[in-house]
Amino acid sequence: MKELNELNIPEDLGYTEDHEWAQQTGETIKIGVSDYAQDQLGDIVFAELPAVGDTFNKGDEFGTLESVKAVSELYIPMSGEIVAINEELDDAPELVNEDPYKNWMIEIKPSATEEYDQLLSASAYMDLLKG
Amino acid sequence: MRYLPHTQEDITAMLQVTGNKSLEDLFSGIPESCRMTNDWQLPEPKTEWELNDHMQAIAQTMKVDQNFKVLIGAGSYHHHIPETVKALMSRSEFLTAYTPYQPEMAQGTLQGIFEYQTLTARLLGMDVVNASMYDGASALAEALLMGLRIGKKKTKVAVSAAIHPHYRATAAAYLCPTEFELIELPYLEDGRTDLSGLSDLEDVAAVALQSPNFFGVIEDLTGAGQVIHDQQALFITCFSEPLAYGLLKKPGDCGADIVCGEGQSFGLSRSFGGPGLGMFGCKQPFTRNLPGRLVGETTDLDGKRGYVLTLATREQHIRREKATSNICSNQGICAMTAGMYMASLGGTGLRELSRLNYDKTQYLKNALVARGARLFFEAPTFNEFVVEFPQDFQPAHQRLLEQNIVAGLELGGLYPKLKGRYLFGITETTSRQDMDKVADEVQS
Amino acid sequence: MKNRVGTSGLILDEPLLWEKGKKGRKGMSIPHSDVPSSPLDEELIGAPVDFPDLSEVDVVRHYTRLSQWNFGVDSGMYPLGSCTMKYNPKINEKQAATPQFAAAHPMLDDQYSQGVLQIMYELQNHLADITGLDAVSLQPAAGAHGELTGMLIFNAYHQGHHSKRTKILIPDTAHGTNPASAALCGYRSIPVKSNENGMLDASDVSELMDEETAGIMITNPNTLGLFEGQVRQIAEIVHAKGGLVYGDGANMNAVLGVADMKKCGVDVLHLNLHKTFSTPHGGGGPGAGPVCVTKELEPFLPVPRAYKDGDLYRLELDRKESIGRVHGFHGNFGVLVRAYSYILSMGAEGLLRASQLAVLNANYIREQLKDVFHLPYPQPCMHECVFSDQLQKDYKVTTLDMAKRLIDYGFHPPTIYFPLIVHGAIMIEPTETECKEDIDQFIATMKEIAREAREEPDKVRNAPQLSKVRRLDEVHAARCPCLIGTCTPPEQ
Known part of the structure; x- marks a missing residue:
C-alpha cells in the first residue's frame, strides 16, 4: 500500500470523506474514486454502476467497487441524474487502479450545482487522510 | 476414549505450561450461574462392537427395508449406485x-x-x-x-x-x-x-x-x-x-x-x-x-x-x-x-438410462390401464405418474406390502382433492416381474 | 528444522473429465431392458447431453488422482479456527451406510420407518440434554440454515406477541452468516462493539436494546475464543425489553458438559454437528445445524419432528404455530446418524473430556506462541486462540504469507483474517484429537516460520513451493470468471 506522500491527489477536483472525487466539466460533473480509495481496495475486479437516467440525492449509494475479498460502496458527491457511465470499466475495471482520475465512473447532470462548493479541496482531503 | 490421544502424563505436562492446576481450572472464566449441573441421560459409552449391535437392532425395526421395492419417487429416488x-x-x-x-x-x-x-x-x-x-x-x-x-x-x-x-x-x-x-x-x-x-x-x-x-x-x-x-x-x-x-x-x-x-x-x-x-x-x-x-x-x-x-x-x-x-x-x-x-454415466449412458426409466414407467402405466385403471393426468410423463383405480386400492396395497412391494404413494395427505389416487415412481431398479405383480393385484 | 512432515513426492497430473475419454465408453453398468421401448413425442426429446464417455478405470484413476491433491483431517493437523476440524471416526460412516437406513424412503408411513424415527427421537433428546435446552428440530441442513430457522422463530414469536421488531443486535466478532441470516428475515443488524478484552459489555447492550429490537445473536464462546462472561446479564437485559437471545453454537466444542445454554439465557441455539459432533466436512458439506429451543419457543419449531406415542415413534406433521418446513424432508439424516453414533461412542464423560482437551490444546499453543506472535487479547482462551501478524509487519511478511508457508511444512493453515476486529488475524483451533507431539511439532513450525519471516522473508513470501500448484491468481479468476469448462481450450 502507498504511503501518504506517494498518493496522487489532484488540485482541481472536489473530494468527499468517502473518497470520491467530482470534476466540473461544463454543464455536467464527472465522478470517480480517489487514488487513496483504489489503493486501499487493491486489485479491482468489478465495478457495479447505475443506469443512465437514474437519479440520486447527494450521499446516496450509486454503485460498488469489488476487489477479490472486499466490496466498497460508492456514494454520490452531488445530487443529480446520470447522463453517462464509463462503459470501459465493464470489461476493464482495473483501469481504476491504473489511473483513478482519467477513468471516471459516472457523469451526472447536477440538480444542485451549489453542492460542488461544499466538497473538500485537495488540501482539506489530504488533511483528512493524515487524520 | 480412542479418539482422545492425551495420556495423563501429557495432560500434566501441558497444564504445567498453561499454568493451570487441573482441567477444570481451564474453565474458570465461566460464571457459576452458567454452569451445567443437570445429569445427562446419555447411556454409558459404547465400544465399536456394542455400537454395531445397537445400530443393528435399530435397523431391524425398519419394516420397509432395503429388500423392499419401493415404487415411489416423490422427490427421493431409488437408482443403482455404482x-x-x-x-x-x-x-x-x-x-x-x-x-x-x-x-x-x-x-x-x-x-x-x-x-x-x-x-x-x-x-x-x-x-x-x-x-x-x-x-x-x-x-x-x-x-x-x-x-x-x-x-x-x-x-x-x-x-x-x-x-x-x-x-x-x-x-x-x-x-x-x-x-x-x-x-x-x-x-x-x-x-x-x-x-x-x-x-x-x-x-x-x-x-x-x-x-x-x-x-x-x-x-x-x-x-x-x-x-x-x-x-x-x-x-x-x-x-x-x-x-x-x-x-x-x-x-x-x-x-x-x-x-x-x-x-x-x-x-x-x-x-x-x-x-x-x-x-x-x-x-x-x-x-x-x-x-x-x-x-x-x-x-x-x-x-x-x-x-x-x-x-x-x-x-x-x-x-x-x-x-x-x-x-x-x-x-x-x-x-x-x-x-x-455423471462422469460414470457419460453422455451415451445418460441417454440410455434415462430412456430405460421412461420405458419401464410406460410399461407399468400400460399394464395398469389394461387392467382397468385410469391415468389421472393425460399429459406425457417421465418416470412418475398418477393413477386412479376402479375400486379402493388400499387392500391391494396391503397385499403387495406382504410381497415386499410398496405400490405407490396415496396422495390424499398432500393433495386432499386427489384422495384415493396414487403416485407411482419407477426407475431402472424396478423389474418387469414386480410391475406385473402390481398389475395383477389390480385385476384381482 | 529436523523431521518436518511436509515433503515433496510424485504428484500425478490429471486433465479435466472432458479432456479424456472416447464416445461410446461407459463407466457403469446399466440394466438390460426387460420391457418394450415406448414412443415419446419428438417435440419433448432434447439434444443429447454433452458428457464425456469414460470407462470405469478412467473414472477411478481420475478421482483417485484428484483426491491426492487434497488435504483432509485424515492427512494431518487442520487447525482451522471456528471450524472444529476434529477427527471424523470411521465407525460413524459405517452406521450411516447401514442398508436399512440408506434405503429408507422419506415419504412412507411412520410404522414402516421405526428405526430412523427412533434415531431422530433419541438424538433430539440427547441434544436437548447436552445443551440444557428443552426441544430440538433436526431439520436445518447446516449452521447458517439453523440461524435462519432461529430468525424465523424470532419472527414468529414476535408476531405472536403482536410486536413489530425491525432490528437485531450482532456483536462485531460475529460470523458473517449471523447478519446475513437476520437480513433474510428483514432484520437490520445493529453492531455491538466488543470491549478492550474482546468481550461484550452488558452496559453496551443495555444502551442499544429497545422494544423495536428482536433480540441479540451471540456466539459463545465468541470468535476470539473467549467465553462471554456477561451473557446472563445481557440475556436479562434483552428479555426485559421483550427480546430473545440467539446462541450461535458453532463453538460448543469448548463447553460440552461445562456450560448450560439455558442458564446462559439462550432461547434458541443451533449446533453444528459437523463441528462439535465429528461428522466430516466433505470439502464444504453436508453439515447439519439442529436448532434447540426453550419450552416457550417449542411450538414454533419446524415440522415434522419425531415424538414417541406409546411404543411407536411418530412424526408430528402439523402444528399451528410452527414456522413450517425449512427442508424438503428431514434435513441431512445421514449426518444425524453419524452424530448419534459419535454421542453414543463418547458418552457423557467422553464429551466433557473432549471439551477439556480442546481447551487445553488451545491454551498450550497460546502460551507457547505468545512471545513469537502478537496476541491481541492475552487472557486465557477456550478452544481457539487468535494471533496477528503485527510483529512480522516490519519484515513485510503477512498472515497470508505465513499461512502459505505452513503448507510447505505439512500443516493446514489456521483460519486467517477472521475475526475482522483483529487486523491480520491468525485463528488457531487445534481440537482435542491432536496429540501433544503433533501440537509440539506445529508450535516448533510456527516458531521456525517466525524466524524465517525475520531472516529469510522471501522464503515465506514465495510459499508454498511443495504443493501441486503455487499461489493462484485470484484477481484473474474474479475479473474474467471461468465457471464452467468451455472458456479456455486445454493447454498443451
Whole structure:
C-alpha cells in the first residue's frame, strides 16, 4: 500500500470523506474514486454502476467497487441524474487502479450545482487522510 | 476414549505450561450461574462392537427395508449406485477436508467441483451452476429470493401447485417474514400448470414451474417460458429428478433463466431424505445474483492451471447482511458424488438410462390401464405418474406390502382433492416381474 | 528444522473429465431392458447431453488422482479456527451406510420407518440434554440454515406477541452468516462493539436494546475464543425489553458438559454437528445445524419432528404455530446418524473430556506462541486462540504469507483474517484429537516460520513451493470468471 506522500491527489477536483472525487466539466460533473480509495481496495475486479437516467440525492449509494475479498460502496458527491457511465470499466475495471482520475465512473447532470462548493479541496482531503 | 490421544502424563505436562492446576481450572472464566449441573441421560459409552449391535437392532425395526421395492419417487429416488462412486466418494482426502479456502491444498475438491458445475450446466442448459445448495426445496426458496433481487421493486412470485408440496412449503417458510407475496398457480386437468391467471397479476418478479412436476408430468416449458417472459417475469424451473434431462429438453433450451432442483438421483442413497444436494444454475447475466459458492479456473504463479473459489463478494463472509444468501456450508461431497456419477454415466449412458426409466414407467402405466385403471393426468410423463383405480386400492396395497412391494404413494395427505389416487415412481431398479405383480393385484 | 512432515513426492497430473475419454465408453453398468421401448413425442426429446464417455478405470484413476491433491483431517493437523476440524471416526460412516437406513424412503408411513424415527427421537433428546435446552428440530441442513430457522422463530414469536421488531443486535466478532441470516428475515443488524478484552459489555447492550429490537445473536464462546462472561446479564437485559437471545453454537466444542445454554439465557441455539459432533466436512458439506429451543419457543419449531406415542415413534406433521418446513424432508439424516453414533461412542464423560482437551490444546499453543506472535487479547482462551501478524509487519511478511508457508511444512493453515476486529488475524483451533507431539511439532513450525519471516522473508513470501500448484491468481479468476469448462481450450 502507498504511503501518504506517494498518493496522487489532484488540485482541481472536489473530494468527499468517502473518497470520491467530482470534476466540473461544463454543464455536467464527472465522478470517480480517489487514488487513496483504489489503493486501499487493491486489485479491482468489478465495478457495479447505475443506469443512465437514474437519479440520486447527494450521499446516496450509486454503485460498488469489488476487489477479490472486499466490496466498497460508492456514494454520490452531488445530487443529480446520470447522463453517462464509463462503459470501459465493464470489461476493464482495473483501469481504476491504473489511473483513478482519467477513468471516471459516472457523469451526472447536477440538480444542485451549489453542492460542488461544499466538497473538500485537495488540501482539506489530504488533511483528512493524515487524520 | 480412542479418539482422545492425551495420556495423563501429557495432560500434566501441558497444564504445567498453561499454568493451570487441573482441567477444570481451564474453565474458570465461566460464571457459576452458567454452569451445567443437570445429569445427562446419555447411556454409558459404547465400544465399536456394542455400537454395531445397537445400530443393528435399530435397523431391524425398519419394516420397509432395503429388500423392499419401493415404487415411489416423490422427490427421493431409488437408482443403482455404482460401487466405484461409493468407493471414490469415501476417500478421506475428499471426505475429511473443509471448504477449499486454501486452494493449494484443495485442488482435488476444487477441480472436482468445477467439473460438477460444468457437467450440471450442460445437463440443465445453464451458463453457470454453483457448488450446490442444501436440497431441492431450499434451492427453490433461494431461486425465488434471487428472482425478487433481480426484479428489484417487484413484490410477487408465483409457483405452480404441481411443484413438490414440501418445496412449496419451504419457499413459504423462507418468504413468511418478508413483505413478498407467494402466489400459487393451479394445475389443469391434464396435469400441467395453468398459467392463464398470470396476465391478471402485476409486479411478478418470477414464476416457478417444476418439470417433470410432482405428478411426473412433463410441463410445456417452452410455451410457459414465452408466457412468463411476456409478463416481464423471470422464468424459474425446478426438478426433483434430474435424470429426466437425459431424455427431455434441457430447461435452459426452453428459456429458463434460473434452474434449481434436487440432485439425489445422481449417486446418492435415499437415506430418509438427506443428504442430497440442491443443484442451482442460471443464465450468465444473473451470475452476480447467484447464492452459494462458485469455483473458477485460473493459473498459478508458474502459469499452471488451477482452481479457486471465486466471486466471493456475493457471499456472507464478505458482504454480511447484503449477501445474496446466508448459505455457508453446502453439500460439497454430495456434489462431488453427483459429478462422479455423471462422469460414470457419460453422455451415451445418460441417454440410455434415462430412456430405460421412461420405458419401464410406460410399461407399468400400460399394464395398469389394461387392467382397468385410469391415468389421472393425460399429459406425457417421465418416470412418475398418477393413477386412479376402479375400486379402493388400499387392500391391494396391503397385499403387495406382504410381497415386499410398496405400490405407490396415496396422495390424499398432500393433495386432499386427489384422495384415493396414487403416485407411482419407477426407475431402472424396478423389474418387469414386480410391475406385473402390481398389475395383477389390480385385476384381482 | 529436523523431521518436518511436509515433503515433496510424485504428484500425478490429471486433465479435466472432458479432456479424456472416447464416445461410446461407459463407466457403469446399466440394466438390460426387460420391457418394450415406448414412443415419446419428438417435440419433448432434447439434444443429447454433452458428457464425456469414460470407462470405469478412467473414472477411478481420475478421482483417485484428484483426491491426492487434497488435504483432509485424515492427512494431518487442520487447525482451522471456528471450524472444529476434529477427527471424523470411521465407525460413524459405517452406521450411516447401514442398508436399512440408506434405503429408507422419506415419504412412507411412520410404522414402516421405526428405526430412523427412533434415531431422530433419541438424538433430539440427547441434544436437548447436552445443551440444557428443552426441544430440538433436526431439520436445518447446516449452521447458517439453523440461524435462519432461529430468525424465523424470532419472527414468529414476535408476531405472536403482536410486536413489530425491525432490528437485531450482532456483536462485531460475529460470523458473517449471523447478519446475513437476520437480513433474510428483514432484520437490520445493529453492531455491538466488543470491549478492550474482546468481550461484550452488558452496559453496551443495555444502551442499544429497545422494544423495536428482536433480540441479540451471540456466539459463545465468541470468535476470539473467549467465553462471554456477561451473557446472563445481557440475556436479562434483552428479555426485559421483550427480546430473545440467539446462541450461535458453532463453538460448543469448548463447553460440552461445562456450560448450560439455558442458564446462559439462550432461547434458541443451533449446533453444528459437523463441528462439535465429528461428522466430516466433505470439502464444504453436508453439515447439519439442529436448532434447540426453550419450552416457550417449542411450538414454533419446524415440522415434522419425531415424538414417541406409546411404543411407536411418530412424526408430528402439523402444528399451528410452527414456522413450517425449512427442508424438503428431514434435513441431512445421514449426518444425524453419524452424530448419534459419535454421542453414543463418547458418552457423557467422553464429551466433557473432549471439551477439556480442546481447551487445553488451545491454551498450550497460546502460551507457547505468545512471545513469537502478537496476541491481541492475552487472557486465557477456550478452544481457539487468535494471533496477528503485527510483529512480522516490519519484515513485510503477512498472515497470508505465513499461512502459505505452513503448507510447505505439512500443516493446514489456521483460519486467517477472521475475526475482522483483529487486523491480520491468525485463528488457531487445534481440537482435542491432536496429540501433544503433533501440537509440539506445529508450535516448533510456527516458531521456525517466525524466524524465517525475520531472516529469510522471501522464503515465506514465495510459499508454498511443495504443493501441486503455487499461489493462484485470484484477481484473474474474479475479473474474467471461468465457471464452467468451455472458456479456455486445454493447454498443451
